[in-house]
Every structure is written in structure tokens, then in C-alpha cells.
Amino acid sequence: MNKLILGRYFPGNSFLHRIDPRAKLLAALYFIGLLFFVDYFVGFIWMICFTLLVTKISGVSLSIYLKGIKPLIWLILMSVFFRVIFTVGGTIYFSKGPFAISSYGLLLGFFSFNRFILIIIISTALTLTTKPIDLTDAIDALLKPLRLLGISTAEFSLMLSISLRFIPNLLDETQKVLDAQRARGVVFGEGNLLEQMKKIVPLIIPLFSSSLKRAEEMADVLEVRGYQPSKKRSSFRQLSWRFHDTASLLIMGVLTIGVIILNQFPIIEQWLL
Amino acid sequence: MQIKFDQVSADYQLGPIRAKNIIDDVSLQIAPATFTAVIGQTGAGKTSLLKLINGILRPTSGSIQVGEFTLDHSANKATLNQVRSRVGMVFQFPENQLFAETVEADIAFGPKNFNFSAEEVDQSVYRSLERVGLDQSLLKRSPFSLSGGQQRRVALAGVLATKPDILVLDEPGAGLDARGKQEIFALIKKLNQQDRVTVLVVTHDMNDVAIYADHVLLLDQGKVITYQETRAFFSDQDQLTEWNLELPDTLHLQRQIEQRTGINFKQTSLTRTELIDQLIEEKLL
Ligand SMILES: Nc1ncnc2c1ncn2[C@@H]1O[C@H](COP(=O)(O)OP(=O)(O)OP(=O)(O)O)[C@@H](O)[C@H]1O
Ligand SMILES: [Mg+2]
Numbered sequence: 359m360n361k362l363i364l365g366r367y368f369p370g371n372s373f374l375h376r377i378d379p380r381a382k383l384l385a386a387l388y389f390i391g392l393l394f395f396v397d398y399f400v401g402f403i404w405m406i407c408f409t410l411l412v413t414k415i416s417g418v419s420l421s422i423y424l425k426g427i428k429p430l431i432w433l434i435l436m437s438v439f440f441r442v443i444f445t446v447g448g449t450i451y452f453s454k455g456p457f458a459i460s461s462y463g464l465l466l467g468f469f470s471f472n473r474f475i476l477i478i479i480i481s482t483a484l485t486l487t488t489k490p491i492d493l494t495d496a497i498d499a500l501l502k503p504l505r506l507l508g509i510s511t512a513e514f515s516l517m518l519s520i521s522l523r524f525i526p527n528l529l530d531e532t533q534k535v536l537d538a539q540r541a542r543g544v545v546f547g548e549g550n551l552l553e554q555m556k557k558i559v560p561l562i563i564p565l566f567s568s569s570l571k572r573a574e575e576m577a578d579v580l581e582v583r584g585y586q587p588s589k590k591r592s593s594f595r596q597l598s599w600r601f602h603d604t605a606s607l608l609i610m611g612v613l614t615i616g617v618i619i620l621n622q623f624p625i626i627e628q629w630l631l
Numbered sequence: 632m633q634i635k636f637d638q639v640s641a642d643y644q645l646g647p648i649r650a651k652n653i654i655d656d657v658s659l660q661i662a663p664a665t666f667t668a669v670i671g672q673t674g675a676g677k678t679s680l681l682k683l684i685n686g687i688l689r690p691t692s693g694s695i696q697v698g699e700f701t702l703d704h705s706a707n708k709a710t711l712n713q714v715r716s717r718v719g720m721v722f723q724f725p726e727n728q729l730f731a732e733t734v735e736a737d738i739a740f741g742p743k744n745f746n747f748s749a750e751e752v753d754q755s756v757y758r759s760l761e762r763v764g765l766d767q768s769l770l771k772r773s774p775f776s777l778s779g780g781q782q783r784r785v786a787l788a789g790v791l792a793t794k795p796d797i798l799v800l801d802e803p804g805a806g807l808d809a810r811g812k813q814e815i816f817a818l819i820k821k822l823n824q825q826d827r828v829t830v831l832v833v834t835h836d837m838n839d840v841a842i843y844a845d846h847v848l849l850l851d852q853g854k855v856i857t858y859q860e861t862r863a864f865f866s867d868q869d870q871l872t873e874w875n876l877e878l879p880d881t882l883h884l885q886r887q888i889e890q891r892t893g894i895n896f897k898q899t900s901l902t903r904t905e906l907i908d909q910l911i912e913e914k915l916l
Contacts, residue, residue, distance in 0.1 A: 531727075537687045538728035541720040542789065543744025545712055560740065563730035567775060 372417035374487040379496035381603035399626035442467035490522035632698035632796040634661040639693035655853035664827040668844035675850040681799040685720040686711040716745040719795030725786035729774040741793040759791040841879035841901040866899040
């Protein structure tokens, strides 16, 4: 359970840690959006360079980011695989029925692989350097415009901060139940697919049961203390926007300009196709 | 079965961070059929020590001999599973591991995993249910419909059903009322004496230590401070003061009586009966 890096916070004092969470969240979302406008190989190199720079200034070693990718790698490889075999174009190396392996397909596969990896790394960088509670505040701030439409965002934020708050507990608990069932002779990660799925049951049920119990207790406590989410309230933690926060958004501008320029140069593509 | 620690160190890997030696160069030999109380402050490494015996936590260096099996850093899955079939581990708040639809199925889970035959499974389910003092009418109930104390017993039965030679328990009395706790300890003691099961129990209550355990293992910061027989352990007042440990109630009473009357009793009394016997012997009663 300790292997899951995405969603974890590493205390620190790097430049990335000090940027306002709203700026960080906006920038991360923008970056992820921008990834889908990159057309050519050189553009991806540009984005990869930027991502490496971000991991560098986060003060956390790259190997930790890579470890964060590991649990998801099969999922990624599978979707990339489908992308590759369903895309046809350029030189065709192999084909059978609707499936084919072509140079164009491989290129697109490479692109989606890159997108997945970069999205994970950037989101990891965001959560590694932002306290979950700050992140919730940021989400709350970004959702504020919705209030004008009469949508209550406070409830959503509360839900989010409670869920984030309990992720570590859930992970700890999973570890405990895992150990307890191991002690009762379950060997996880062995046997065929069906057997492995069966082994999940003794893990999931106790976790469900304790989560439900906790949710109920939590609801009771909120009620007993007279909490009403719809009321307008002030905030204990104040976010303050400073110059370097604006600067970090400006960097996104630079990144975008780079992408627009590089989108004119299908260098590798011309050579390949 | 005998348990032998040979210069064992262990830690937890937390992502990239390594907590430094949670268990620190422990060498220790625990004789078969003994009842050891594991004590120490919170964070001393008691739970981790139990996990090592069961192969849930693996040593970073050194090795643990459990019966004929050896657990070390590179122990394979087959060995681990064999060790686990011989060592029953009752975690803290074991009722949190219940999952099956019926009490019966939950208790049978362990034995089935360890490849008991169908008859053996049935037999051991009934036997262990009886052992923990629950009625057979509960077998078809859902474990989630039981009271906390009953759930604890079902969980305990689930471990006993695998017929372990070594039983390690992490604060089995935590969160139970005095009576329930006493019953659980009495049951463990019976297993220890009748079936010659080697028992290690983590507890914070010195009364449990005095009444049930024949050996005491004191841990601090992952190191063994002392491992000795219970009576010897409680007899050395200077050491107890140094380790900042409370006295069991009976012993506390004895010490007070000794102070008031100026008579020094011959023996350290661990149970009420022993104290009364000595009071009579000293003609104080
Ligand atoms: N799963 C884990 N991951 C990381 N560190 C852990 C883990 N479990 C325990 N530790 C650390 O190991 C040390 C010893 O823990 P352990 O649970 O063995 O102590 P304990 O003596 O059982 O304490 P308690 O009386 O509170 O149960 C503690 O410092 C704890 O922080
Ligand atoms: Mg413990």
C-alpha cells in the first residue's frame, strides 16, 4: 500500500511547495489540457523537458515519480496497445482483419503513452507539493463562480476534504486487513484471475464495513456539533496570491507559445511517413 | 514449537523513507509451550516483533527460526505460508478482519486456506467455537450482526481453527470489559497449558502479565531490555523502578503491607491466592 505515490504529500520547502495552491492547480489543469493540443513529436519533447524541470524543482527525486507510475503501467500499456492496433497509416508492418501495426499507429501510441505518463507525473508533482487541505481550498476557490449560479459548492468542498483526509487512514487499514488475511493463509498475487478476484473479497468487505461505520460516526459528529454546510462561513486558512504565483501562470503562457511554434514542425513525422 | 531470533533487525519502508530499525538487532530464544507477555511503551516494536514471527514483516538482516522453518530476508512464499499455518496471529481489534456471510464460513476461512480436508474444517470450526465459549446457534448468523465482544471471539476462533502450535496475540483484551478480557486470557492460558501452544501476548496491563504469563519480554525502541521469568522480573524492585513500570495490583498491595508492618515476605506474590497464603504464613491473617 505504501507504493502508491499519486495523492501523497511530501512535506518540503521547494519553490513548488511555496506556490499558491490555486496557481498550482490551475497550471496543472492547464498543462494537462495543453497536452491534447500537441500535434507533433518535437512538441512532446518540449513538454517532456518542462515536466522534467518541474520534477527537478519539486525537490523530490525522479525515481519516486517513476515509482508512482508503476501501479498504473499495465493500464496505460493496454490503452496504448489498443491505440496502436486500431490506427492505420504510413508504413504498414503487419495487418490482420481490422488490426494493424503501422508507423502512424506506433507514433500515435507513443503520443498517448507520453500523455498518460506526463499527466501522472504532473498530478503527482501537484499532490506531492501541496497539502491536501490546501488543494481542497484551491478547488473551492476555483469553483466559486458556480455559486453565482446558485450551486452550493461548500458541500462539495467539504466532501472532498473529508475524503482526502481519510485516504491515509484507508491505506493504513488496507494494510492491516491485508496482513490479517495473510496471517489466515491467503497468498495474494497468486493463482488464476478468478482465484485472485476471489481473494479480494476478504479484503474489500472489512474495508467497506469500517468505512461505512466511520462515515456514519462522522455524520453524527457533524450533526451533534450543529454543522450546516449551506451557511456562509469564513475560512481559517487564508490563501494569499503573490507575484511568483502570477509568474508561474505566465510560464504556462510561454509553454503554450512553444507548443504553437513547434506544432508547425512535423520534423520526425515527415521523415517517418 | 520453539522460536529463536538471531540478530534480527527490521524496518518498514514508507515509500522512499525508511524508518530506522524498528526492531534492532534482537537475539532471543523462546522455549516451546511457554506463555510470554510482551510489554513496552507505545512504539517500542511489540506489534512488529509479533509480525516477524508470522512472516508478515520480514527481517532486513538476521533470521528467525520458527520450529523447523527459517525466516530471513529472502524467505520464499512457500516457507512463509508454511510458517503461517503453524503460527496463529491475532491482530489488534481482530474483529475488523471478519468478512464472510456467516460465522461458520468466517471461521472456516483459515483452515480452508491451509488445505484442511472438509471433515477437518468442520471439526475444527465446532471445536474452536466451543473453545471461545460461543453457542453453536451463532454459526449461521452474519458476523456483522454480533456484538463487539462476540465478534472478537469469532475472530479468535478463526485463528484457533487453524490449530496453530504458536499463538501470537496483539492486545487481545483491548476495548473489552474486564470480564470479557479475563475470559479471553483464561482461554489462551488453557490452550497454553492443555495443548502446549507457545503463546506470546502483547499487553499493557501488568495484572494480566502477573496472573497469566510465565515469562516477560520487555522491549524499548526495538531492543530487548529483558527477557526473564515473571516472578524474577517482578521481584527486582530497583529494576522495575528504573524501567518506570507499574506493579500488578497484588504485588502493589504486598509492598504496601510490607512497608506498613516492616515484615518482608519470602516470595513475590503474583496472584491473590499467593498473597493470601503468604499473609497466613506470616500470621497477619
Ligand atoms: N505499517 C507501518 N509503517 C511504518 N511504520 C510503522 C508501521 N507500523 C509501525 N511502524 C512504526 O514502527 C514502530 C514500532 O511500531 P509497533 O506497532 O511495533 O509498536 P508497538 O510497540 O506495537 O506500539 P503500540 O503499543 O502503540 O501498539 C513505531 O515507531 C511505528 O511508528
Ligand atoms: Mg502495537
